[in-house]
Amino acid sequence: xxxxxxxxxxxxxxxxCFAVSMSIPxxxxxxxxxxxxxxxxxAPPFSLHDPQGGRxxxxxxxxxxxxxxxxxxxxxxxxRELPSMNRAWAELSTKGITMLAINLGDEVTAVxxxxxxxxxxxxxxxxxxxxxxxxxxxxxxxTTFVLNPQGEIVYRVVGExxxxxxxxxxxxxxxxxxx
Numbered sequence: 001x002x003x004x005x006x007x008x009x010x011x012x013x014x015x016x017c018f019a020v021s022m023s024i025p026x027x028x029x030x031x032x033x034x035x036x037x038x039x040x041x042x043a044p045p046f047s048l049h050d051p052q053g054g055r056x057x058x059x060x061x062x063x064x065x066x067x068x069x070x071x072x073x074x075x076x077x078x079x080r081e082l083p084s085m086n087r088a089w090a091e092l093s094t095k096g097i098t099m100l101a102i103n104l105g106d107e108v109t110a111v112x113x114x115x116x117x118x119x120x121x122x123x124x125x126x127x128x129x130x131x132x133x134x135x136x137x138x139x140x141x142x143t144t145f146v147l148n149p150q151g152e153i154v155y156r157v158v159g160e161x162x163x164x165x166x167x168x169x170x171x172x173x174x175x176x177x178x179x
Contacts, residue, residue: 040152044135048125077160087164
């Protein structure tokens with residue numbers, strides 16, 4: 001029998017409750033203040049595998065603008081947000097911006113099944129034990145961080161966004177060197 005205070009994959013009930021509350025449709029643009037700046041903070045390092053077994057380390061992306069999205073297959077707002085992230089990826093990848101989707105707590109087979117129904121064109125990584133999400137202080141899903149080329153978190157977003165919004169994309173692209 002599972003503990004009442006913790007789910008089997010290390011997620012706490014507050015994260016689950018927050019994710020359920022975020023299921024209420026609410027899509028905002030960058031003009032609405034939904035790409036809030038945070039004081040630049042070094043991003044915690046990670047080394048995670050993708051569903052095919054390849055290893056990805058955050059340090060591999062140093063020198064690039066990186067968008068790190070934490071999501072789960074059961075998270076309704078995550079499912080609604082991912083198509084806009086795919087559309088944003090189509091534009092951002094040509095600019096040298098990296099996007100990573102870190103799945104929180106799902107088994108590899110569940111992630112693969114999800115990806116067959118909802119294809120994601122950018123790298124998907126697995127945080128099955130929830131350690132990386134804890135180090136990144138993820139308190140709800142989806143949560144997305146935007147890192148500058150120095151590897152510092154400069155934006156933190158909790159909840160669903162339209163990542164292909166023109167104003168939001170402009171803010172992300174402004175982090176590129178020489179802009």
